[in-house]
Structure formats: structure tokens, C-alpha cells
Amino acid sequence: MWLVGARGAVAVTSVTGLLAVRAGLTGTAGCVTELPQFSGRGLPDLADLVVGGYDVVGTPLLKRAEQLSAAGVLPGPLLAAVAGELAEVDKRVLMLPVRATAAETVEAVIGDLTAFRDRHDLDALVVVNVASTEPRPADHPAHADVTMLRGHLEVLPPSALMACAAFEAGCAFVDFTPSAGVRLPALDELARLRGVPYAGSDGKTGETLIRSVLAPMFASRNLTVRSWSGVNLLGGGDGATLTDPGANAAKTASKERVLSEVLGYRPQGSTRIDYVEELGDFKTAWDLISFAGFLGTRMRLEFTWHGCDSALAAPLVLDLTRLTAAAQRANRSGALAELAFFFKDPAGAAPAGLAEQWSALVSFVSALDAA
Secondary structure (H helix, E strand, C coil), X not given: CEEECCCCHHHHHHHHHHHHHHCCCCCCCCCHHHCHHHXXXXXXXXXXCCCEEEECCCCCHHHHHHHHHHCCCCCHHHHHHHHHHHHHHHCCEEEXXXXXXXXXXXXXXXXXXXHHHHHCCCXXXXXXXCCCCCCCCCCCXXXXXXXXXXXXXXXXXXXXXXXXXXXXXXXXXXXXXXXXXXXXXXXXXXXXXXXXXXXXCCECCCHHHHHHHHHHHHHHCCCEEEEEEEEEEEXXXXXXXCCCHHHHHHHHHHHHHHHHHHHCCCCECCEEEEECHHXXXXXXXXXXXXXXXXXXXXXXXXXXXXEEHHHHHHHHHHHHHHHHHHHHHCCCCEECHHHHHHECCCCCCCCCCHHHHHHHHXXXXXHHHHX
8 A cells, every 4th residue: 555645644544543453452443344245355454455655744654643643533542552563664655756857757656666566575556645635737638648648747737647657557546635636538548558447536534425325315305405505614734735726626526526416406505615723633514405395395404524534534545445456456447436435526437326336336346256
């Protein structure tokens, strides 16, 4: 598991949790692949994962974990018990290479990924993007054509450069962010040419998870949703990143996709994301839904979600690593639409309702096991 953004809150929580589960210090709550439906299906065991990664800052993982512990995300006694192992993982987290040209940067990343896989004698390497959200890039002809792409790497945003390097190195890729990543058609073609799978994008952990449950309810009961508005308040590094208008727009577009796809129309209303520094690594979302029933009677539903984004996202990072590695072992390539259960804006042709996504996921794992 190669984490891009390895010193961020989600990555550090993922690694700390992985080490704690291995040591028998905590349970696997939140890990979907630990449910009975996935037992004995040939997924890599959590004990088999070797962790490395990139970041642009050099703060030690243990220091970042201590900061998360002080913020109430990681239990202090648990952190103390895995501190030594966390320090060992820290040795495998490199500074993100930035070379004079985009092509040279891609080559440097390919070299790092290949060396890591060879050094640890790995069967597969899954690159997971948990870095900060980027603004969506402007359209460019190279985004749609893999041949042109190779001559115009400089037009790719960092997340797409990372995906390109991963594919060229024969690695699977998971985009847990709403950044461009693998969403460019040229990169989908490249993944298929290299015979590697990918999944994404934008992990579904809170408000959108609830929307993917409620929207199908309204649709199946033939209730007209007149408006649906949401306000998200979050702190931490993710919240600070989303003060950038371009990154904020990319995130809100990802969150709103489920409504129009499930309902078949776009109700009035909007989704807003505000940064509240005091909230730290916790977030609150409030949604107001107005709908009409028989005889046009007006009604409404409200919900409030309070959650810790890192604690919600971390087990999904482990799930997606295991599932994507298993897919590569089964010779799958291109978009893994069956992993839509985990994403706000899933790649490939996938249903938007959570129940249908769950069925697709279970069937997917059963087919991998049969293969």
C-alpha cells in the first residue's frame, strides 16, 4: 500500500489502525472487508500489507499521530503501543520527487514504486491517493488520447501524473480524493493498456453516504423532492484546502452527483462547504430536504451528521487496497465500477444508490474468488 499524502490525517490514521489491528489492540469496526460476506474470498490479509508512500512535508509519522491523538482521533494508549512500528513505517515514506520536467518526475516515481515492490518482494502494489484536493483541470486534447498524453505530461495535475506513473509501473491505483486523478479518458486507456485496475473517486464517508440511502427511498416511494440543500462545516487540513474555490468546486460537484443520478432530476438547493478551524479533524453536515407527497402535501426531512473524517475514511483505505489488489490478481484492468459503494463520484458505469452498490460489491468479490 503506497500512500500519496502519507503524513496526512487519513493516511496516518489508516497506518496506525492497521498496526493496532495486527497487534490485537483494537477491533476492525469500519472495515467493510472484515464482514462475513468477504471472509475466505481470497483478499490479501491485513497482516500482508507493507506500507510506504510520499508526502511533501517531513513531519515524522509518530509526531503526526501524536497530534491526531491530542485532537481526539487516535487513542493515546494505543498509539504508545505501536509507536515503534510506526517509526519503522516512517522510514519508507519518501519526499515526493519533483524534477525539472513532468516526464522526469514520472520516471522518478516509477523508479521508487518499482524499487519498493522489488525490495519487499510484493505480489502487487496499490497506490492510494489521499493527498489534498486539487481544482479540476481545464480540458486539454491530451487528456483524451493516450498517445498525445505521453508528449504532454506537463498539462497533467499532480494526481494524474501520479496515476500515470503508477500505471506505467504496473501498479493499481485508488483515488480517494475528488481530484482529476484517473478520471481523464487517456489514463483509463493507459490502465487498460498496462493491464492494471483502478478505483475512485472521492471516498464516501458522511453526508453523501446518507444521501445515497435517502435519495433511493424518495424515488422508490414516488415522493417528489422539491429541494435538497446541505451545509458542511469542517476543520483540519481538508477544510483548509477547501477554502480554495477550485478545490471546493471539485468537492461539491462530487457530493451532488448522487441526487440527480438517483432521482432522475436535480432538485433545487445547493451544497456548501465551510472551513471552521476549531472543529479540527471532526465535521458536521446538516441537510434540509423538502418533498411533496399525495395531493401535493408539502413535507420536509432534516438530518445532522457529526463525524470524524479520518476515523471514517481510514478503514475504507484498507478495504480498497485489499479489493484492488485482489482485482489485479484476477487480471482485471480499467475502472472497477463495482467499488462504487466506497465513492461519491465512482468511476465506470455504476448505480448511485447504496443498496445496489452493496449488491454489486458482494457479487464482485464472489466473482474474484471464483476466478
